[in-house]
Amino acid sequence: MPELPEVETVKNGLARLLPGLVFTSIDYDWPKSFPNAASDVEAFLVGASVVEVKRRAKVLLIELSSKYSLVIHLKMTGQLVYRGEQNFGAGHPNDSLVGKLPDKSTRTIFEFTNGAKLFFNDQRKFGWIKLIPTAEVPNIDFFKKVGPEPLAADFTWQDLQGRLARRPNTSIKAAILDQSVIAGIGNIYADESLWAAKIHPATLVKNVSASKIKALHLAIHEVLELSIASGGSTDRNYVDAEGNKGSYLKFAKVFRRVGLPCPRCGTTIIKTKVAGRGTHICPKCQRLTK
DNA sequence: CACTTGACCTGTCCGC
DNA sequence: TGCGGACAGGTCAAGT
Numbered sequence: 001m002p003e004l005p006e007v008e009t010v011k012n013g014l015a016r017l018l019p020g021l022v023f024t025s026i027d028y029d030w031p032k033s034f035p036n037a038a039s040d041v042e043a044f045l046v047g048a049s050v051v052e053v054k055r056r057a058k059v060l061l062i063e064l065s066s067k068y069s070l071v072i073h074l075k076m077t078g079q080l081v082y083r084g085e086q087n088f089g090a091g092h093p094n095d096s097l098v099g100k101l102p103d104k105s106t107r108t109i110f111e112f113t114n115g116a117k118l119f120f121n122d123q124r125k126f127g128w129i130k131l132i133p134t135a136e137v138p139n140i141d142f143f144k145k146v147g148p149e150p151l152a153a154d155f156t157w158q159d160l161q162g163r164l165a166r167r168p169n170t171s172i173k174a175a176i177l178d179q180s181v182i183a184g185i186g187n188i189y190a191d192e193s194l195w196a197a198k199i200h201p202a203t204l205v206k207n208v209s210a211s212k213i214k215a216l217h218l219a220i221h222e223v224l225e226l227s228i229a230s231g232g233s234t235d236r237n238y239v240d241a242e243g244n245k246g247s248y249l250k251f252a253k254v255f256r257r258v259g260l261p262c263p264r265c266g267t268t269i270i271k272t273k274v275a276g277r278g279t280h281i282c283p284k285c286q287r288l289t290k
Numbered sequence: 291c292a293c294t295t296g297a298c299c300t301g302t303c304c305g306c
Numbered sequence: 307t308g309c310g311g312a313c314a315g316g317t318c319a320a321g322t
Contacts, residue, residue, distance in 0.1 A: 002315070002316090003315065003316090006315080032298090032299095058316075058317095073316080073317085074315095074316090075298095075315090075316050075317075076299090076314070076315055076316055076317095077299090077300080077301095077314085077315080105300085105301095122299095122300095123299080123300055123301065124298085124299045124300050124301085124314085125298080125299050125300075126298065126299065126316065126317080127316090141318095142317085167292080167293085168292095169292070169293075170292080170293060170294090174293085174294090177316090179316090179317080186315055186316065187314090187315055187316085188315060189315095233315075235314080235315060236301095236302090236314070236315075237315095238315075255315095275294090276294075276295070276296095277315095278313075278314080292322105293321105293322085294320105294321080294322080295319105295320085295321070295322090296318100296319085296320080296321085297317105297318085297319080297320095298316105298317095298318090298319105300314100301313105301314090302312105302313085302314090303311105303312090303313085303314105304310105304311090304312085304313100305309105305310095305311095305312105306308105306309090306310090
């Protein structure tokens with residue numbers, strides 16, 4: 001589910017809601033979703049307060065006063081939904097969704113001294129939460145190899161070109177989905193960015209010209225920024241930290257638009273498979289060059 | 291080594 | 307309606 005814009009939106013919500021709150025308890029039913037031992041929870045979570053909420057790539061970081069952090073990956077279907085006085089109560093519009101929690105996909109529940117709760121829901125059980133020392137966060141395997149943030153001011157198109165050059169014989173789509181090349185892009189924004197840059201997703205990286213890479217760099221910026229401004233994409237079950245859906249798919253040009261006209265040339269959008277993933281393209285705008 | 295394919299899970303949708 | 311298979315926004319391990 002969540003790619004960079006969705007995780008950024010969840011982060012922004014949690015950063016408004018959580019700092020200062022103190023954990024009282026945690027409840028979990030699926031060990032893979034929260035692998036820490038109960039002794040870790042007692043020592044480093046219960047009684048600790050939230051200091052700061054951050055995002056790196058598609059990972060959420062909740063820094064605690066205990067010098068430990070909750071490191072969270074939502075993977076395909078993870079949700080992190082807060083329920084407090086702000087968004088819960090008789091007649092509140094969100095009660096239809098937030099009020100039903102916990103539900104059958106709730107894996108972990110965090111409770112705070114003010115009575116608020118944070119629900120980690122994950123239908124497919126791919127996501128995880130780990131409680132680890134804040135100082136060790138940069139050393140986890142994922143962060144050791146993850147690539148740069150695409151929206152960082154100092155991430156230039158030449159940087160993208162240089163990192164793509166490490167994967168010359170794979171498709172451009174597989175390359176930008178590779179989190180060690182560039183962080184945060186998933187299937188939706190890969191398809192949207194490649195359409196905007198007029199690149200066929202199956203084009204081998206070595207056959208993508210410098211001018212196309214420059215266009216792709218710009219496209220990634222524009223697509224991700226529009227999505228963040230829209231609160232992300234809700235295709236199936238993504239919601240933000242207060243249970244609200246994102247509206248980016250209203251602006252999507254190819255993703256989930258099979259059979260509809262390309263907004264640029266009118267050609268019918270088709271769906272194919274590239275890099276093992278469902279892939280949406282305009283067959284006229286995005287030509288496969290050898 | 292570079293690259294691709296399965297596995298991890300549950301739920302939904304589509305064709306027979 | 308029921309049933310089987312394909313598919314779903316991510317990442318690893320294992321395979322070629």
